[in-house]
Amino acid sequence: MKLLLKIWRQQNASSKGKFVDYPISGxxxxxxxxxxxxxxxxxxxDKGEEPVVFDHDCREGICGTxxxxxxxxxxxxxxxxxxxQLHMRMFKDGDTIVIEPFRAKAFPVIKDLMxxxxxxxxxxxxxxYISVNTSGNTVDANTIPIEKTKADDAFNAAACIGCGACVAACKNASAMLFTSAKVSQFALLPQGRVEATQRVLSMVRQMDLEGFGNCTNTGACExxxxxxxxxxxxxxxxxEYLMASVKG
Amino acid sequence: MSGFAKSSIARKVVMALSGLFLVIFLALHVTINFTSVLSPDTFNAWSHFMGYNLLVQYLMQPILVAGVVVHFVMGIALEIQNRQARSIRYARYNGGANAPWVSRNMIITGLVVLAFLGLHMYDFWAHEMVYKYLEANPEDPTRYYGETVEKFHPIWRTGLYVVAFVLLALHLWHGFASSFQTMGINNKYSAAIRSFTRLYAIVVPLLFIIVALYHHFNPITH
Structure with missing residues (x-):
């Protein structure tokens, strides 16, 4: 397969980046x-040029890097x-592929695509997080009965790997899906309810401070x-936020 | 509460609540408008009531104006903030792959509706102000039907109204359902809510369009 890659190259956070064309074959x-x-x-x-910098770690869809x-x-x-996990079979011979970093004010470019x-x-x-006394008297979480649907919802929320695709996809660069997943995974479980009020207030405040945009419910993140x-x-x-705000 | 007032969720809630208020107002507005197609006398009676009732004029009208102003000012402020959240745009952004056009372009449909509101206020509200306060004309409960039909005589105005209502339908298509999500309502009833909101988004603007076209094609012959 022959491809033309248009890749964003940027030396560092303060420099101005540009697209560079890289034909590739085989x-x-x-x-x-x-x-x-x-x-x-x-x-x-091999040609003595600087390689393209991009983030990666587990390469099996787990780490979110x-x-x-x-x-x-x-x-x-x-x-x-x-x-x-994206395979090149999703592209056709002769395709041009535009590769950019995730764009958001809250996700500044470090170098190239990173x-x-x-x-x-x-x-x-x-x-x-939940505050747990780890002095040796911690009760096993599994001893507390939890409704199956709530446990499933909490587990599904906890599946978020924090990759940032939600922010990258959102036309507003909103981080609501990430933040809400992290709020939900605790809010649904009895251990998480103890600090639920302060948790949602603090996490939303931090989300706003980071400069993410506002959610307009387009659903692109999902x-x-x-x-x-x-x-x-x-x-x-x-x-959770509205209830927490009423409680103060 | 000071933190709440500054939060992104609070701003979204303000948009949702003001939007829901305007949705209710639209239902009232279209109901009265549609009486002009069914019964000129009923339309005249309702219009006169709305134009001279003290509660409507000095309580409901200021609340409505406040609702409109809050919705538009907050909407524009949020759009500016959202654009700042991605100061460097993507060279290629395939928004259509993951979200419908209407949900991504609420600012466009909203600004068209805002521009239409300017024309609408000029056509009806400004006319009322001149009639009642500048010219100090006496009350005439029979004038409204004729004045309304006359407004829709020019094809350009009828056309602008139809286009604006189509854009209003697109705005409601996303905005009405979205307001429930913002208020935290996403449960087993959400599918029914979405169906209702989309039906509303079609029916209400369509009724407005029917009223405009009906009066354009059925002018009063003197």
Missing amino acids: IEGDMSFLEMLDVLNQQLI CSLQINGEPHGPDRLITTC VDRSAFDRIQQAGG VECPKGISLENIARMNR
Whole structure:
């Protein structure tokens, strides 16, 4: 397969980036997208050029490290996958592929296609946890009976890997789906209810401080989420936030 | 509460509540308008009541104006903030792959409706102000039907009204259902709510269009 890659190259956060064209050939349909970029980078290294910087780690759709806006969609044209799970068979011989970093003011570019998603870490640190005494008297979580549907909903929310595709897909660069998943995974469980009021207030405050946009319920985040996180979580977070605000 | 007032969710709630208020107002408005097709006398009676009732004029009308202003000002402010949240745009953005056009372009449909409101206020509200306060004409409960039909005589005005109502339908198609999601309502009733809101988004603007076209094609012959 022969392809033309239009890749965003940017030296650092403060420099001005630009697209650079890279023709590439010998790409197999069974290769993953990141393997295709590995091939490109090896060719660049062999020519003495600087390889393209992009994020990756587990390469099996678990860690949420890989990103990339591919032909206008985060994680590319396939559904319920991360970029590392995207296969080149999704493209045709002769295609032009535009590869950009996730774009959001809250996700500044570090270099080329790598962005700083530590805004998500700070939202999580603001309240995405439960306070547990770990002195040795901690009760096993499984001893508390939990309604199956609630346990399933909490598990589904916890499936969020924090990749940032929701922000990248949203026309407003909103982080509501991520934040709501992290609020929901605790709000649905008895252990999480103890600090639920302060959690949602703190996490939403941090989300706003990071400079993400406002949710306008387009649903793009849900469609592009590699883990299928539902918009129900956003509605739940809105409820939690309104109730928490009334409680003070 | 100060943190709440500044939060993104609070701003969304303000948009949702003001939007729902305007949705209710539209239902009242179209009901009265449609009486002009069915019975000129009924239309005259309702219009006179709305034009001279003190509760309507000095309580409901200011609340309505406040609702409109809040909805539009907040909508524009949020749009500016949302654009700032992605200062560098994508070279290629395939928005149609994951969200319908109407949900991504509420600002466009909203601004068209706002522009239409300017024309609508000029046509009817400004006319009322001149009639009642500048010219200090006496009450005439029979004038409304004739004045309304006359407004729809020019094809350009009828055309602009029809286009504006189509854009209003698109705005309601996303906005009405979206307001429930913002208020935290996403449950087993959501499918029914969505069906109702979409039916409303079609029926109400369509009735407005029918009224405009009916009066354009059925002018009063003197």
